[in-house]
Amino acid sequence: MSNKFRTIWLTEDKYVEVIDQRRLPHNVVNVKLTSYKDAELAIKNMTVRGAPLIGATAAYGIYLAVREMIEKQLDGNFLDEAFEALRNSRPTAINLFWALDRMKKALDLSEDFLQTAWIEAGKIVEEDVETCRMIGVHGLPIIEAISKRKKGEVVNILTHCNAGMLGCIEWGTITSPIYQAHQKGIKVHVWVDETRPRNQGSNLTAYELTRHGIDHSLIVDNTGGHLMQHGMVDMVIVGTDRTTRNGDVANKIGTYLKALAAKDNNIPFYVALPSTTLDMRIRDGLKEIPIEERDQDEVRYFEGKRFSDGEIDRVLICPETTKARNYGFDVTPARLVTALITERGVCEANEEGITNLFPEYK
Numbered sequence: 166m167s168n169k170f171r172t173i174w175l176t177e178d179k180y181v182e183v184i185d186q187r188r189l190p191h192n193v194v195n196v197k198l199t200s201y202k203d204a205e206l207a208i209k210n211m212t213v214r215g216a217p218l219i220g221a222t223a224a225y226g227i228y229l230a231v232r233e234m235i236e237k238q239l240d241g242n243f244l245d246e247a248f249e250a251l252r253n254s255r256p257t258a259i260n261l262f263w264a265l266d267r268m269k270k271a272l273d274l275s276e277d278f279l280q281t282a283w284i285e286a287g288k289i290v291e292e293d294v295e296t297c298r299m300i301g302v303h304g305l306p307i308i309e310a311i312s313k314r315k316k317g318e319v320v321n322i323l324t325h326c327n328a329g330m331l332g333c334i335e336w337g338t339i340t341s342p343i344y345q346a347h348q349k350g351i352k353v354h355v356w357v358d359e360t361r362p363r364n365q366g367s368n369l370t371a372y373e374l375t376r377h378g379i380d381h382s383l384i385v386d387n388t389g390g391h392l393m394q395h396g397m398v399d400m401v402i403v404g405t406d407r408t409t410r411n412g413d414v415a416n417k418i419g420t421y422l423k424a425l426a427a428k429d430n431n432i433p434f435y436v437a438l439p440s441t442t443l444d445m446r447i448r449d450g451l452k453e454i455p456i457e458e459r460d461q462d463e464v465r466y467f468e469g470k471r472f473s474d475g476e477i478d479r480v481l482i483c484p485e486t487t488k489a490r491n492y493g494f495d496v497t498p499a500r501l502v503t504a505l506i507t508e509r510g511v512c513e514a515n516e517e518g519i520t521n522l523f524p525e526y527k
């Protein structure tokens with residue numbers, strides 16, 4: 166894996182740069198973040214997205230706030246405002262709150278705020294790279310076993326949304342085992358759910374699989390069940406924005422339906438996650454995980470590259486007056502999850518399984 170391709174990095178003048186994921190796959194455009202407000206907006210409008218990357222961007226948002234506070238000789242209220250604004254940028258991914266809490270703790274113990282914020286945010290980024298690599302190390306044997314069972318035939322993997330490197334820093338969570346399997350010469354093919362309405366599947370997952378030379382096919386969100394009924398899916402693997410102590414999993418809207426179909430067809434349903442996505446304070450995902458609701462126009466309009474001249478355009482796909490609801494996430498109950506793949510190993514989606522791997526949460 167080349168570390169030249171990352172989703173967030175520092176510029177020579179020590180500001181932060183990210184890829185504008187709203188412009189992929191047709192345009193690769195970098196955006197410079199020079200203030201916490203830039204970071205807040207980038208999270209809100211989904212310039213950056215995906216639980217680990219949201220956390221990393223928030224951490225660097227705090228670094229940018231500290232820098233501005235010092236440069237403009239502002240008082241501590243400015244930093245408090247930055248924490249508050251970033252906390253409110255998106256509600257579901259727990260990595261956001263985890264990263265902000267970690268930055269706060271580090272700053273509370275520090276005498277050199279700028280240095281501390283810079284170092285801590287950097288650590289969050291570097292740790293995510295290694296964590297995702299390890300998710301791949303532990304997920305690889307699952308793909309290998311299927312490949313062996315199929316006598317080397319192609320392993321068909323279905324995924325929803327983008328839990329790839331674009332949602333993280335490098336490697337990704339669900340893509341790490343896939344990339345490592347591919348590197349080992351195991352034949353894999355990925356069914357990529359389009360993932361309406363923001364199309365993270367068609368815009369992002371398909372983009373990064375193409376970059377890595379992984380065979381894949383794009384499918385509309387309703388296709389998975391049919392493929393599963395016809396033996397065309399060997400495993401499902403998805404990411405998560407928040408996983409509870411009981412193993413309930415919040416992920417992009419539509420994940421639950423894939424888990425139901427997988428259960429009905431006896432297909433293993435895996436969730437790949439860094440432990441930074443665990444929310445061990447809560448148990449019942451359905452009752453306790455806040456589900457983001459976004460602007461209705463994300464549903465009412467479809468965006469893409471115009472066939473006639475290649476320009477990016479938005480088109481209305483319903484009557485002018487039709488209202489829409491746009492829930493960002495749903496919760497898959499633990500009973501539908503075959504196992505969690507983490508940086509410390511694979512475990513059952515329940516308290517015992519999680520705390521065996523992460524005894525610090527017992």
Ligand code: MRU
Pocket residue numbers: 214215216217258325326327328329332333337338339365403404405406416417493
């Ligand atoms: O709305 P998004 O694009 O931020 O949602 C992302 C997902 O649902 C991912 O599956 C999840 O954040 C895991 S990213 C490793």
